[in-house]
Amino acid sequence: MEEKAKILDKDAISRALTRIAHEIVEKNKGTENLCLVGIRSRGVYLAQRLSFCIKNIEGKNVPTGALDITLYRDDLALASGLPIVRKTEIDFDINDKNLVLVDDVLYTGRTIRAALDALIDFGRPKSIQLAVLVDRGHRELPVRADYAGKNIPTSKDEAVEVRLQETEGIDEVVIMKNNDKTQNPK
Amino acid sequence: MNWIRKDLLGLEELSKEELELILSTAESFKEISSREIKKVPALRGKTVVNLFYEPSTRTRVSFEVAAKRLSADVINIAAETSSVKKGETLIDTGRNIEALKADIIVMRHNCSGAAAMLSRNVNLSVVNAGDGWHEHPTQALLDIFTLKEKLGRIEGLNVSIVGDIAHSRVARSNIWGLTKLGANVTVCAPKMLIPPGIEGMNVVVTNNIDFALKDADAVNVLRMQFERDGQAAFPKQLEYFKEFGITEERLEQAEKDIIVMHPGPINRGIEMSSAVADGAHSVILEQVTNGIAVRMAVLFLVAQANEKIKNENTD
Amino acid sequence: MKILIKGGHVVDPGNKLDEIMDILVEDARISQVAKHIKAEVDKIIEAQEKIVMPGIVDMHVHLREPGREDKETVCSGSRAALAGGITSILAMPNTEPTMDSVEHLKILKEAIQKSAKNNVFICAAITKSRQGEALNDIASLKKFGAIAISDDGASIESDSVMLEALKTAKKEGILVICHSEDKKLSNGGQVNLGFTSTRLGLRGVSSESEYKRIERDIELAEKTGARVHIAHVSCKESVEIIAKAKKKGFEVTCETAPHYFSFSDEEVLGYDTNFKMNPPLRGKEDVLAIRKGLLDGIIDVIASDHAPHTENEKDIEFERAEFGVIGLETELAAATTELLGDCLLNWTQLAEKMALNPSRILGINKGTLSVGADADIIVINPAKEWVVKKERFLSKSRNSAFIGRTLKGFVEYTFYKGKGHKWNS
Numbered sequence: 001m002e003e004k005a006k007i008l009d010k011d012a013i014s015r016a017l018t019r020i021a022h023e024i025v026e027k028n029k030g031t032e033n034l035c036l037v038g039i040r041s042r043g044v045y046l047a048q049r050l051s052f053c054i055k056n057i058e059g060k061n062v063p064t065g066a067l068d069i070t071l072y073r074d075d076l077a078l079a080s081g082l083p084i085v086r087k088t089e090i091d092f093d094i095n096d097k098n099l100v101l102v103d104d105v106l107y108t109g110r111t112i113r114a115a116l117d118a119l120i121d122f123g124r125p126k127s128i129q130l131a132v133l134v135d136r137g138h139r140e141l142p143v144r145a146d147y148a149g150k151n152i153p154t155s156k157d158e159a160v161e162v163r164l165q166e167t168e169g170i171d172e173v174v175i176m177k178n179n180d181k182t183q184n185p186k
Numbered sequence: 187m188n189w190i191r192k193d194l195l196g197l198e199e200l201s202k203e204e205l206e207l208i209l210s211t212a213e214s215f216k217e218i219s220s221r222e223i224k225k226v227p228a229l230r231g232k233t234v235v236n237l238f239y240e241p242s243t244r245t246r247v248s249f250e251v252a253a254k255r256l257s258a259d260v261i262n263i264a265a266e267t268s269s270v271k272k273g274e275t276l277i278d279t280g281r282n283i284e285a286l287k288a289d290i291i292v293m294r295h296n297c298s299g300a301a302a303m304l305s306r307n308v309n310l311s312v313v314n315a316g317d318g319w320h321e322h323p324t325q326a327l328l329d330i331f332t333l334k335e336k337l338g339r340i341e342g343l344n345v346s347i348v349g350d351i352a353h354s355r356v357a358r359s360n361i362w363g364l365t366k367l368g369a370n371v372t373v374c375a376p377k378m379l380i381p382p383g384i385e386g387m388n389v390v391v392t393n394n395i396d397f398a399l400k401d402a403d404a405v406n407v408l409r410m411q412f413e414r415d416g417q418a419a420f421p422k423q424l425e426y427f428k429e430f431g432i433t434e435e436r437l438e439q440a441e442k443d444i445i446v447m448h449p450g451p452i453n454r455g456i457e458m459s460s461a462v463a464d465g466a467h468s469v470i471l472e473q474v475t476n477g478i479a480v481r482m483a484v485l486f487l488v489a490q491a492n493e494k495i496k497n498e499n500t501d
Numbered sequence: 502m503k504i505l506i507k508g509g510h511v512v513d514p515g516n517k518l519d520e521i522m523d524i525l526v527e528d529a530r531i532s533q534v535a536k537h538i539k540a541e542v543d544k545i546i547e548a549q550e551k552i553v554m555p556g557i558v559d560m561h562v563h564l565r566e567p568g569r570e571d572k573e574t575v576c577s578g579s580r581a582a583l584a585g586g587i588t589s590i591l592a593m594p595n596t597e598p599t600m601d602s603v604e605h606l607k608i609l610k611e612a613i614q615k616s617a618k619n620n621v622f623i624c625a626a627i628t629k630s631r632q633g634e635a636l637n638d639i640a641s642l643k644k645f646g647a648i649a650i651s652d653d654g655a656s657i658e659s660d661s662v663m664l665e666a667l668k669t670a671k672k673e674g675i676l677v678i679c680h681s682e683d684k685k686l687s688n689g690g691q692v693n694l695g696f697t698s699t700r701l702g703l704r705g706v707s708s709e710s711e712y713k714r715i716e717r718d719i720e721l722a723e724k725t726g727a728r729v730h731i732a733h734v735s736c737k738e739s740v741e742i743i744a745k746a747k748k749k750g751f752e753v754t755c756e757t758a759p760h761y762f763s764f765s766d767e768e769v770l771g772y773d774t775n776f777k778m779n780p781p782l783r784g785k786e787d788v789l790a791i792r793k794g795l796l797d798g799i800i801d802v803i804a805s806d807h808a809p810h811t812e813n814e815k816d817i818e819f820e821r822a823e824f825g826v827i828g829l830e831t832e833l834a835a836a837t838t839e840l841l842g843d844c845l846l847n848w849t850q851l852a853e854k855m856a857l858n859p860s861r862i863l864g865i866n867k868g869t870l871s872v873g874a875d876a877d878i879i880v881i882n883p884a885k886e887w888v889v890k891k892e893r894f895l896s897k898s899r900n901s902a903f904i905g906r907t908l909k910g911f912v913e914y915t916f917y918k919g920k921g922h923k924w925n926s
Contacts (some may be wrong), residue, residue, distance in 0.1 A: 071228035085214045119222040263853035275817055297818035299772030319702030355702060383696030
């Protein structure tokens with residue numbers, strides 16, 4: 001895999017998240033009954049950043065949780081590495097909430113399917129909305145994002161890598177081109 | 187760190203990193219049991235067979251609950267009601283279970299090494315739920331998990347194991363696991379219940395209970411069985427309690443606030459007083475709760491690894 | 502039929518030969534042993550760079566016939582023996598029925614006459630059904646062909662019965678082979694007592710259970726003057742006790758088996774039942790003591806203790822599996838692999854322990870390459886390495902501790918009474 005293009009830099013990511021935060025507040029008419037749940041691992045950091053943006057806009061804290069979907073995947077052993085099970089931390093009640101699920105990249109939609117299954121085990125939210133930093137297309141399930149930082153048309157042998165300060169030490173989104181055909185892009 | 191073993195046979199063969207992976211995975215699983223819907227679909231469509239050649243309610247139930255919380259189907263086979271009595275060999279039984287397309291055998295067996303032998307002869311996963319005097323890995327893992335939860339670490343802890351060390355698989359698994367994770371382990375028992383060469387497992391040996399408790403952070407008290415193969419292993423129960431029983435007085439004399447563990451079922455008034463069993467030092471019921479998380483983690487890890495092995499073989 | 506075995510390194514301690522020579526075989530006998538034999542022959546075996554030595558005499562073999570022909574028979578066992586370079590074997594009496602009466606010996610004798618592929622000698626039981634209680638009619642058993650007596654697999658518990666047995670043996674002039682084990686001390690043990698038994702969670706067998714009984718057996722033998730031979734010595738203390746007795750001038754002999762000088766108890770750590778034998782594999786120190794005992798001449802004989810068992814009896818839980826391993830087809834190669842070399846044994850010593858000494862102890866006219874003797878000869882390629890494979894055994898059973906090992910030294914020809922067999926690995 002080699003880097004083909006940088007799509008978003010630090011400032012662009014920051015602007016995208018600010019815009020999504022405004023859209024969330026606008027669509028939900030404020031922050032009442034609003035909560036955020038990030039999908040591990042990068043979705044969690046994006047959710048925390050959104051929560052921070054919303055606080056800047058509305059002056060209110062929005063409950064924010066973390067969801068590990070390993071146990072809900074439909075490809076237990078197909079993943080290239082064996083996934084590590086991490087903690088799910090949702091220490092608030094999600095019943096009757098407007099819940100915004102946050103992830104870094106929306107691709108086939110299978111991760112979101114698993115996340116929906118997982119969320120429903122925790123309760124019955126009034127609505128579940130989806131916010132992603134990048135939507136790269138190629139859906140395999142009827143899933144769409146309510147909020148997207150950027151739509152990027154990609155081909156299947158490319159991969160979109162979101163790098164965040166919290167995990168990689170830098171904020172950027174890049175497209176990786178697969179030269180080796182045998183590898184499975186993300 | 188990835189888990190690549192299709193089986194869990196004992197803690198002796200595991201690395202420190204593998205032990206830590208099980209413990210951290212179990213930590214994630216513990217949260218599931220606190221949910222309203224205590225179930226995740228991770229092992230949906232998988233079949234777990236509990237093959238028990240020795241009666242054991244608590245371990246079997248714990249594994250059953252663990253498997254069910256992972257959405258697996260569970261079949262219980264008790265040796266008394268199966269073809270085992272008709273003289274079917276263990277390998278044949280294992281292969282029959284394999285032919286049923288089960289995915290995991292959780293086995294309790296009275297012969298040391300039975301789990302290892304079974305695993306060599308079947309492709310499905312084998313989880314050792316206790317083999318003879320050899321190992322009982324999930325019990326030790328849940329003991330260690332509980333300790334870590336209580337004290338925040340294992341490294342550097344002083345842990346004493348008291349009771350029939352010679353005939354205890356719980357003792358052996360605990361010794362391997364604890365020493366690999368950096369704990370200092372002392373074993374304490376009457377001379378006749380200390381197996382030869384145990385020092386080779388990096389433990390301190392004593393026959394004095396007060397010495398064993400003196401600077402211990404935790405004590406794991408084993409269940410005493412006073413009859414074994416018709417031979418008395420130790421003369422009198424009262425005598426044992428007097429010399430080795432854990433009492434509040436003994437715990438108070440010790441330097442630290444000792445955590446008391448027991449794999450159950452407890453013989454009250456023999457291994458420990460009722461006051462200790464029900465008292466503030468005791469974490470015995472938390473061990474039971476943690477047992478489910480640990481067993482969920484183990485079932486999940488071996489199933490995932492075996493799935494991977496199978497995929498690689500068909501590629 | 503004349504066969505010339507040409508240019509081999511002849512090792513024959515009975516005649517003090519250890520040099521390049523030719524051997525001429527005429528029909529069933531050795532007719533000449535000399536340098537550069539010139540003779541018109543039917544066949545020439547080129548033995549350059551090969552070792553030529555007397556056929557091996559294995560004085561500890563369980564042939565299982567009569568009674569357990571599913572494990573081994575006289576036919577299959579003696580054929581497997583030939584492949585291992587063994588031309589004479591002593592069949593142990595723990596068959597079903599036990600070799601405790603002339604009537605029972607007759608069954609075995611008939612089987613030997615009918616199907617043996619090499620010399621099969623008979624060891625009769627000392628007591629009825631090997632129960633350690635009623636003495637058998639030793640005189641009749643000897644007269645009918647038993648050349649030694651033993652309750653192998655069991656030791657006579659009662660001192661007085663043992664004493665009586667030794668007195669009778671002395672009177673009849675027959676060798677007593679002792680399986681020295683105090684079952685009260687070995688107490689259902691599965692593996693060597695110590696760190697290994699503790700790690701495996703298996704009941705241990707102490708060295709004490711062996712050497713204490715050897716001590717007793719030697720003591721009683723000294724009292725009576727009977728000739729005793731201690732079977733399968735496995736531990737350091739046993740070697741010491743036997744050394745002491747020999748030093749005192751008492752005529753006692755003993756044997757060990759290849760597994761005791763090849764493996765320590767650590768081999769058992771995977772619960773492989775092919776490492777389960779009685780006595781058990783011992784610690785590393787014991788393995789060294791056995792090797793040293795062989796070098797010092799304390800241990801007179803290497804014998805296989807060939808103990809065939811079916812897969813049904815071995816592929817089960819360790820505690821339930823039978824004790825014992827097969828050894829006929831690997832014993833020579835195990836010995837050449839493990840024992841030959843600097844500071845260890847030379848070929849002459851090896852030939853003593855595997856051919857000459859057992860023949861002398863048993864009082865049989867074997868184990869040498871003397872002119873006029875039966876042409877029981879083996880030709881060994883000392884440099885050839887081969888891998889022991891489960892599916893290649895000629896024995897009916899496969900329970901070998903050497904499966905998968907590479908051994909150095911291969912029997913290329915076995916001549917039994919002048920008839921040659923060529924073996925391919």
